[in-house]
Each structure stands twice: as structure tokens, then as C-alpha cells.
Amino acid sequence: MSGGVTRAEVCVVAVAECFRGDGEILANPIGIIPMIGGRLARAAFEPDLCMTDGEATLIANDRAVVAPGERVVEYWNPYRSMFDWVWSGRRHVMMGATQVDRYGNQNLAAIGDYARPKVQLLGYRGAPGNTINDPTSYWVPNHSPKVFVPAVDTVTGIGWDRAAALGEGGRFVDVRRVVTNLAVLDFETPDRRMRLRSVHPRVTVDEVVAATGFDLVVPDDVGESRTPTPDELRLIREVIDPDGTRDTEVAPG
Amino acid sequence: MADKLMTEDDVVARLRSGMTVAIGGWASRRKPMAIVRAMVRSGLRDLTVVTHGGPDLGMLCAAGKVRRAVYAFVSLDTIPLEPHFRQARQSGAIEDEPLDEGLFHLGLQAAAWRVPFLPSRVGLGSDLLRDNPRLTTFTSPVPGPGGGEPEELVAMPAIELDAAICHLNVADARGNAMFLGPDLYWDDVMLQAAPTGGRFISAERVVPTEELAGHGCLHQMRISRMMVDGVVEAPGGAHFTQCDPEYPRDEEAQRAYAASARSAEAWAEFRAAWVDLGEDEYRRKVREAVR
Numbered sequence: 001m002s003g004g005v006t007r008a009e010v011c012v013v014a015v016a017e018c019f020r021g022d023g024e025i026l027a028n029p030i031g032i033i034p035m036i037g038g039r040l041a042r043a044a045f046e047p048d049l050c051m052t053d054g055e056a057t058l059i060a061n062d063r064a065v066v067a068p069g070e071r072v073v074e075y076w077n078p079y080r081s082m083f084d085w086v087w088s089g090r091r092h093v094m095m096g097a098t099q100v101d102r103y104g105n106q107n108l109a110a111i112g113d114y115a116r117p118k119v120q121l122l123g124y125r126g127a128p129g130n131t132i133n134d135p136t137s138y139w140v141p142n143h144s145p146k147v148f149v150p151a152v153d154t155v156t157g158i159g160w161d162r163a164a165a166l167g168e169g170g171r172f173v174d175v176r177r178v179v180t181n182l183a184v185l186d187f188e189t190p191d192r193r194m195r196l197r198s199v200h201p202r203v204t205v206d207e208v209v210a211a212t213g214f215d216l217v218v219p220d221d222v223g224e225s226r227t228p229t230p231d232e233l234r235l236i237r238e239v240i241d242p243d244g245t246r247d248t249e250v251a252p253g
Numbered sequence: 254m255a256d257k258l259m260t261e262d263d264v265v266a267r268l269r270s271g272m273t274v275a276i277g278g279w280a281s282r283r284k285p286m287a288i289v290r291a292m293v294r295s296g297l298r299d300l301t302v303v304t305h306g307g308p309d310l311g312m313l314c315a316a317g318k319v320r321r322a323v324y325a326f327v328s329l330d331t332i333p334l335e336p337h338f339r340q341a342r343q344s345g346a347i348e349d350e351p352l353d354e355g356l357f358h359l360g361l362q363a364a365a366w367r368v369p370f371l372p373s374r375v376g377l378g379s380d381l382l383r384d385n386p387r388l389t390t391f392t393s394p395v396p397g398p399g400g401g402e403p404e405e406l407v408a409m410p411a412i413e414l415d416a417a418i419c420h421l422n423v424a425d426a427r428g429n430a431m432f433l434g435p436d437l438y439w440d441d442v443m444l445q446a447a448p449t450g451g452r453f454i455s456a457e458r459v460v461p462t463e464e465l466a467g468h469g470c471l472h473q474m475r476i477s478r479m480m481v482d483g484v485v486e487a488p489g490g491a492h493f494t495q496c497d498p499e500y501p502r503d504e505e506a507q508r509a510y511a512a513s514a515r516s517a518e519a520w521a522e523f524r525a526a527w528v529d530l531g532e533d534e535y536r537r538k539v540r541e542a543v544r
Contacts, residue, residue: 056435078436079279083355087374109351110342114384120342122334123306123326124384129355129375158378166378168397169405173378 005227007181008033008246010200011141012236013228014179015094016041018137022092024048026058026085029094032249034139036064037179038094039240044232052077062239086126089172092135095127097178099152100138102194102214104175104187106131106157114154127156135174141249143180145213160192181250183208184225189217198225256426257484261291261532264453264483268292268416271320273301275361275412275447277419277440278494281307281330281502283432285420285455287490290528290535292318303412305357305438307494308510311337312528314347315513315520321348323412325357329507330495336514351384360412361439364446370408377407416451417443420491421476422499423468424456428481431465431473434497444480452480455487457499489536506542 015037019027022041027049029038035054042049043062053059053071056079060072085091098121099107108127112118130136136157140147155162163170177197178185184197195217199208205222228236236246265288268274278284289309292300299320304310306327313319315337327335341347352360359371372393382388387410393403419440424430432440444452454476458468466474490496493506506527513523527535 076435079354079438080358083358086355109380109384114380115349116345117343120334120339122328123324124351124353124379124381125326126354128353128377128379128381129373131379132374132377154384155378155380162378166405168402169374169377172374 005201005233006247006252007200008250008252009228009233009236010225011179011181011250012037012040012246013232014184014200014225015139016044017184017226018094018177018179019046019049019092022046022049022135024050026050026052026091028052028091029139031094031096031139031141032064032245033141034094036236036241036246039064040232040235043235043240050074062235064240064245082126083129086129086133089134091130092137092176093130094137094139095130095157097138097140097147097157099147099149100140100178101149101152101159102216103159103161103192104138104178104194105152105155105159105162106138107152107154108156109154111153124156128158131157131173131175132170133172135176137176138178140178140180143182143208143211145211148212148214150214160187164192182211185216193217195219196222198223200225201227257428257478257482258426258459259483259485261288261455261485261487264288264418264485265291265295265297267451267453267483268297270297271299272415273303273413275303275414275417275443276309277417277438277443278307278309278491279305279436279438280326280328281494281507282436283420283434283438283491283496284309284494285418285490286492286494287487287532287535288418288453288455288485289313293524293528303361303414303443305354306335306338308335308507311335312510314338314341316524317346319347321350323350323352325352325354329511331502331504332507332511336511340514349384350387351381353381356388356407356409357412358439358442359409361442361446363409363411364413365442368411370410372406373409375407377405382407412446414443414447414451416453417447418453419444419476420487420496421454421456422496423458423460423465424454424476424484425462425465426459426484427462428454428476428478428484429462429465429474430454430456430476430481431469432475433469433473433499437475441475441480444476450482453483453485454481455485455490457488457490457496459484459486487532489539492539503539506539
């Protein structure tokens with residue numbers, strides 16, 4: 001079976017695994033593959049997760065993108081309600097990151113000197129609030145030294161070193177994992193530095209190290225990211241993402 | 254009984270250069286674009302714009318109306334980054350006051366409730382406290398949970414407004430209004446935070462008060478005339494942004510707007526075609542383009 005599994009489908013499963021054990025909270029993955037992965041987690045092994053339609057309702061549908069008339073609505077969730085979940089600690093967000101460093105500090109705001117940026121990006125968005133209050137994971141579809149940098153230019157989402165410096169104030173910070181097109185990374189090290197958790201099939205450890213702009217913690221026995229079970233593969237291909245949008249974010253292969 | 258009906262230009266006539274103006278909607282959704290275009294055509298300048306930013310902020314930046322932006326993000330939704338805003342930031346043309354989306358909410362709420370700040374954990378540890386010097390931390394005057402050490406928290410100062418401008422679906426002439434789409438965004442809080450005399454809405458339709466409730470359900474009646482000083486009837490007034498359920502975003506028009514950030518000439522051309530004209534002509538051109 002795994003011979004026919006695409007890289008995008010491995011990424012989907014890796015995203016789904018981020019939400020394993022989360023229970024009845026708002027799983028809020030942002031992006032194409034993150035949304036498919038979140039839906040897979042709920043459909044396959046984490047049935048109590050709540051998820052959005054990407055806009056103003058929480059829906060029960062398995063399909064990643066659902067037309068308004070077909071949504072099985074569980075709750076009206078306008079943007080303002082999001083802060084009720086975020087500030088009460090009932091959300092696990094998966095955000096993007098234009099830059100991320102070894103402790104999981106994230107930059108979404110600007111490249112270069114913030115006061116007069118070389119490239120203005122989205123802004124701080126909700127990153128400071130998300131990271132200080134709730135579990136956070138990241139999705140990086142293009143693992144490269146431009147994204148994985150020694151120090152981010154602006155800290156929008158806070159990482160483990162910043163959390164430690166806050167003491168009690170940082171007690172809700174929980175940066176869990178970074179899923180990329182090449183690998184899965186986590187922070188399960190004594191000093192919370194980023195660790196290579198698994199490499200995707202047909203990716204070598206050396207490739208990941210070369211695509212990372214800082215020293216990763218690389219255990220002696222790095223495993224391979226798991227491939228979908230036959231049932232998961234059916235869910236991805238027939239129920240959650242029948243149009244194959246996952247391949248637009250990570251090329252098949 | 255006060256009739257608050259006015260035109261886009263009447264709204265602009267009540268604004269002054271140097272004011273702090275909140276603009277409702279969210280990214281490229283239900284933005285009061287008819288009034289924004291009238292602001293672009295006006296002599297206003299040095300505005301501080303408070304917004305969940307989209308083409309409202311971008312267009313005002315392109316026209317040189319903005320001194321300062323107060324925002325958590327700026328996006329056109331289907332075009333993730335707002336090109337005119339980016340240009341203004343990267344050229345150093347505007348002052349920047351970044352916020353987190355949740356702090357943005359607290360700042361408006363504090364202004365509406367007339368308190369100097371509201372407390373939050375949000376911002377601790379991030380560079381937001383470096384990049385927005387109005388944000389400060391303080392030690393809680395109340396013990397921590399279970400009688401523990403008092404916490405260090407962020408004080409989000411009230412965002413003091415001079416005016417607020419929003420676009421709703423249905424209104425009456427007195428300023429009661431409803432949103433009919435899935436989200437009110439921060440429109441009600443903005444209108445509550447702004448002072449009397451500076452609170453304006455445009456609406457797709459203005460109907461008699463007796464008919465208002467019949468246009469939707471009770472829970473959508475979230476704008477009261479106590480929050481509104483002026484009402485503009487502006488069918489299509491959010492175009493090219495999305496205005497559920499009346500019309501989707503006009504993606505082609507938005508692409509043309511985004512492309513106008515390429516050069517001063519491109520902006521001048523866009524402005525001549527789509528901004529420097531009256532609302533009747535604008536609506537006629539939009540109808541023709543749709544055909």
C-alpha cells in the first residue's frame with residue numbers, strides 16, 4: 001500500500017498525529033494539508049475534536065472544505081468567540097511560520113528590521129495570544145534554511161526559551177510539533193531545543209539537516225514518519241479530500 | 254424622531270485630518286468601501302486607521318491619507334498580503350502600531366467601557382511589547398489563582414477613537430441595523446467605542462423600522478441607534494469586498510485593485526477608473542463589468 005502513498009498523504013497523517021490525545025477541544029489547523037490532517041484525526045482516532053469551517057461555524061463534517069449548504073453546524077463561532085476558546089485554553093492551533101527557530105519562536109509579521117521591514121508580512125495576527133495560552137503546532141510546506149533560521153527577525157509566536165524566561169507567566173505555553181514536507185520535529189529534549197522526530201519516507205536525515213539553518217537535535221535512531229493505514233487512506237482520498245487539493249500544497253512523490 | 258440619513262460625502266465632511274478612525278468588517282469582508290472611496294477623494298490626511306485590515310487600509314495608504322495604522326493583520330483573504338499596505342510599510346510612509354487580534358478586541362472594549370485598560374496575558378514573551386510601546390506590563394493587584402503570587406500581566410490600553418465607520422446589510426433611517434452574514438466582526442464594539450457624533454454606518458438597504466426585524470432573525474439586530482449618528486444608503490457599498498448574503502467578493506475587481514500597487518501610474522489609473530467618480534457612476538460601472 002505504501003508504494004502508492006504520496007508525500008502529501010504522509011504529511012496529512014503527520015498533522016493528524018499532532019492532535020492525538022487532545023480530546024474535546026477546538027482543533028484549529030490553518031492551511032490546506034493542516035485542515036485535511038485535522039479532519040483525519042477526528043475521523044480516524046480522535047472523535048471528540050471540534051473543528052471550524054474555516055469561517056464562522058464549528059462543523060461535524062469530515063470533508064475538509066464544505067459548501068455552506070452542506071455544513072453540519074454544531075456551533076455558531078464568529079471570530080470574537082475564538083478568543084473564548086483561546087483564552088480558556090481549549091484550543092490547539094496549527095499555524096504557518098515564515099520563520100521558526102530552534103526553540104519554536106515563530107515570525108509571521110515582517111522580514112528584516114521590524115521598524116522598516118524589508119518585507120512586510122501579515123502582521124502579528126493572533127500569534128502572541130495563541131502561544132501564551134494554548135498548545136501550538138506549526139506547518140511548513142517548504143522546509144528550508146530560509147524558514148528554519150537561527151533567530152527569527154520578529155517573535156510573533158513565542159517559543160520554549162521565551163516561555164521559560166517568563167516563569168509562571170509562561171505556564172500555558174506548549175509548542176508541540178513542527179510538521180514539514182520533509183519531516184516531523186518536536187521539542188521533547190531536556191532544554192526544549194528542536195529535535196528531529198521522524199523523516200518522511202524517501203527523505204534522509206542529511207537532507208533534513210541540510211535544509212535546517214540551525215543545529216537540530218538528531219537522535220541516533222530517527223524513525224520514519226508513519227504512512228496512512230488503509231482506512232485512513234480511504235478517508236483521505238474518498239471522504240476528506242476527494243478533489244486532491246493536498247497535492248497543490250505538497251507535490252505528490 | 255431623528256432621521257440620520259446622509260451621503261458618503263456628508264460622512265467625510267464630519268471627519269477631520271488627524272482623527273483616529275475605526276473601520277469595520279474584516280480583511281476583504283463587509284468593508285464600508287463606498288465611504289472609504291469618498292475619504293480617498295477628500296482632503297483628509299494624517300489619519301490613524303484602526304482596522305482588521307483589508308483594502309480599506311490599503312486604499313487609504315495608497316492615497317496618502319494614513320499617518321498611522323493600528324491593526325493585528327492586513328489581508329485581502331484570497332490575496333493573502335495587502336500590496337498597498339506592504340508598500341507603505343516597506344517605504345516607511347506610515348507609522349505602525351501592531352496588535353494581537355485579541356488585544357485589538359480588548360482595546361476597543363476598554364474604550365467602549367470607559368476604562369483605561371483591560372488586563373491580558375497576551376503579548377508576554379513576544380516582540381509585540383517591543384514593537385508597540387503603548388503596551389506595558391503590570392503586577393496584578395489581585396493574588397494569583399489559589400492565593401498564589403500575583404501575576405505579571407499586559408495592560409491593553411483603550412483604543413480611543415474619534416470616529417467609527419461600518420457597513421451593514423439592513424438599517425432604518427434612525428440607525429438601527431442588522432448584519433445578515435455569518436459574522437458581525439467588531440462592528441458593534443467599534444461603534445460603541447467611538448464618541449457621539451462620530452459613528453457612521455452605510456447599509457445595503459434602508460427600510461422602515463416596522464419592517465427591519467422581518468429582514469432577518471432577532472439575534473442579528475446588533476446595531477442600535479444609540480450607537481449611530483449617520484446612516485448612508487449604499488447598495489453595493491462594500492464592493493469589491495464580500496457582503497454575505499448579498500454578494501460574494503468581486504475577485505476580478507480585487508485583482509485589478511491589487512495590481513494597481515505595481516507603480517504610481519498603475520495606482521493613478523485605477524484611481525481614475527474606480528475611485529474618482531460618484532457612487533451612481535461606480536454602481537453603473539460595476540453592473541456593466543458583471544455583464
